[in-house]
Amino acid sequence: MILIMTMCLSIPAGIFFYNLNSVESKEYLQPIYLSLGLSMIAFFLTYKMIPIFMELNYAKKIFGVDINKCEDIKNLADPDRREVPESLGIVPATVFLVVSIISQAIITLSNERKLEFNAGLLSICFMIFLGFADDVLDLRWRYKLVLPTIASVPLILAYSGSTSIIIPDFISSFLGGHKEIELGIFFLIYMSLLAVFCTNSINIYAGINGLEVGQSIIIGISILAFNLIEIFSGNEQGFFPLVIVMPFVFTSLALFWFNHFPAKCFIGDTYCYFAGMTFACTGILGHFSKTLLLFFIPQILNFLISLPQVRIF
């Protein structure tokens, strides 16, 4: 497992160091290093604080029973108890927020970028709060659909990119040769739905130790690699998602350390909402919301397979 993780990490690292000398926009290197340093601090902070909060949550009876553990394996994990502390997603989420806020103070951003950054963090923070409330209070389903939609509003209001899509050639001939379609408000609605989809599609994978965090790390690393390539091909757009997704990947790795099979803790809805909104955020603010869906192909498949279970059908 650690081998796979190392391999996954080595890909963007390889791209990064290979292009280090050939990079045109050297000005982005320093902030990237800063962000990397902060992310590493975030990793250790998360790693140190998860055991403390595991005890806190356990003491407050926030735990779940791990039904995946049969008797033999149970003994490997923890001989005394089958209850596993729940909702540990608050630790990486809080550390992520703290590090992002601090990085905002260190890295100089233009006012427009600052607006996007704050709007993005507001959306993420609202989702974390909602996720934790959900873990503690078991909210009803309707809140889970309404509140992410509202949480995505600041994100969408801060969105300054284009709202048109480019049509592939073979389709454009049917549409009278239009190469680009302006979607306007519908594109904004699409982005809002994307936020709801991202948060919930990660959540429905719950049930297998480490799967939720594992998939999030893989998606996170994909976004990382994609944006590094963007930067090194001279597209400065890629810098911004990097600052958000880097601490996310590192804090998630620390959580994965405790959550992989046999799980010492559960992550709760807190983490799922946090991860989903972070992805939606990077996708929307980095202006690659359509590319983002490519990273979500397994989740889309799972979503389609799970559709018949939804009660309204």
Add this chain to the structure above:
Amino acid sequence: MILIMTMCLSIPAGIFFYNLNSVESKEYLQPIYLSLGLSMIAFFLTYKMIPIFMELNYAKKIFGVDINKCEDIKNLADPDRREVPESLGIVPATVFLVVSIISQAIITLSNERKLEFNAGLLSICFMIFLGFADDVLDLRWRYKLVLPTIASVPLILAYSGSTSIIIPDFISSFLGGHKEIELGIFFLIYMSLLAVFCTNSINIYAGINGLEVGQSIIIGISILAFNLIEIFSGNEQGFFPLVIVMPFVFTSLALFWFNHFPAKCFIGDTYCYFAGMTFACTGILGHFSKTLLLFFIPQILNFLISLPQVRIF
């Protein structure tokens, strides 16, 4: 009690309607009406949702025992139980966030204002999350001092006002005739401390039914009145805090309905942190952070009286 509330509300209302026709900057009237309308919706939403969450919190064993109720009075409130559901502050806090986010979509703001608005909401949202986590998990004291400081960072980074203070004449003669002192970074530190002070000074009033919410409503109405006067004297600076503090006062009133003696619910740290950060936010972003302390005089007195209890002394 309701009489006092009505009187308190009638003061800003009186100022408002008296100046309605004489106002120079008519352009602010429409957003103020919009904000007032949204705040009223927020009031009803909070009022309707608190009983739902009272049951939810009670079912999840988030409750406190009201030691203020003697046997006779207890029967008036609820004959069956002395346990009162805790941490109901999440309802007004969530409604406040939702309404603020929506009002951001309706009211047109300049990009700079948007940045301040989002930064302010991020700080408030982070504090709400922290407060709720504190209610559920009983965080240690050190977190309660460190995290509000970090939560105030986006607020301070978005601050665009002056960082100098004006010296009264009788002191300035001692300082070689300087009328204004540039504090620079120290002013930013002062604002950060203000945020920590506001959040904790409301919290230490806990213990008497309705006192925390009551004082917050009074401070909120003071801020409301102050900023209405500012607007009507042609200072557009006052508009922005108004949009934040109006939904706050209305959601707090709904909470007060359930929290006043004999309390049907407790508000938890969630509400205290939420209220404190909202005040700090309006004070800092409305550029009246020094005037704000005047509204906090009873809290400052209480803080000074409580100082000997702090363990480090």
